[in-house]
Amino acid sequence: MQKYTDFLKExxxxxxxxxxxxxxHIHCRAGCSSCCETGDYPLSQLELEYLMxxxxxxxxxxxxxxxxxxxCMKRGKSCPFLVDNKCSIYPNRPIICRVHGLAYLxxxxxxxxxxxxxxxxxxxxxxxxxxxxxxxxAENLDTPNVLKDFEYGEIRNLYDWIKG
Numbered sequence: 302m303q304k305y306t307d308f309l310k311e312x313x314x315x316x317x318x319x320x321x322x323x324x325x326h327i328h329c330r331a332g333c334s335s336c337c338e339t340g341d342y343p344l345s346q347l348e349l350e351y352l353m354x355x356x357x358x359x360x361x362x363x364x365x366x367x368x369x370x371x372x373c374m375k376r377g378k379s380c381p382f383l384v385d386n387k388c389s390i391y392p393n394r395p396i397i398c399r400v401h402g403l404a405y406l407x408x409x410x411x412x413x414x415x416x417x418x419x420x421x422x423x424x425x426x427x428x429x430x431x432x433x434x435x436x437x438x439a440e441n442l443d444t445p446n447v448l449k450d451f452e453y454g455e456i457r458n459l460y461d462w463i464k465g
Contacts, residue, residue, distance in 0.1 A: 305351060305451060312399065312447065319403055319438045326435070328422045329402045335417055336401050337383040341376070344395035345444060346454025349462050355393025356382070363389050376460045396444045405438035407446075412437045 320327060329336075344352070356367065363384055370381035382390045388398070404414045404424050412433050418424045427434045441447075444456060457465070 302351065302354070305347060308451070309351075309399075312396075316399055316403070316442075319405075319440075323403060323424075323438070326404075326424045326427055327402050328417075332386050333422075334383055334386045334388075335420065335422070336415065337380045337388065337398075339377060340380070340416075341458035341460065342380055342395070343397060343444060343456050343458050344462070345448060345456045347448065347451060348395040348444075348453070352382075352390055352393050352395060355390035359389055371463055374460060374464060376458070376464075380459065381463065396442075396447050400442040400447070403438050403442065404433050404435075405440060405442045407441050407443050413443070 356364070359367070366384045367381055367389060370379065370383070374381050380388075382388055382394075388394055402415050402417075402423050404412055404418075407413045414428060414433060414437075415423045418428050424433060424435075445453075
């Protein structure tokens with residue numbers, strides 16, 4: 302797990318550079334949690350194990366809130382680790398959460414934009430009829446590509462990992 306932790310430090314530095322390059326098009330701010338309120342949150346088994354390391358470190362009050370969120374969890378709805386509009390396991394969040402907000406190239410040179418683009422948030426100023434009018438990050442930031450040097454196990458959505 303130490304190799305993965307070290308990798309995430311390097312990845313976060315690279316992602317911060319990407320976010321800085323695109324900052325005029327990114328409107329993510331503390332307290333905005335719309336990306337955590339609707340989704341499937343796909344993550345690998347490796348990421349789940351790392352996420353759970355973060356969960357174990359939470360104080361009991363926050364753990365209880367997360368457990369209550371899990372009891373009410375439905376597919377495609379809020380992430381159970383979202384507590385008081387903040388990610389309770391932020392340092393241990395999966396790749397999809399780390400890259401969310403960026404427009405980037407994925408398979409077949411298609412551009413993936415964050416879903417909040419349609420809510421007049423990230424990249425909405427340069428997005429028209431399904432096309433982005435600026436150069437996206439020229440790297441595939443989908444989880445399998447980012448984790449290609451790791452034995453990351455199966456990828457499932459968070460609901461299936463927890464409720465499955």
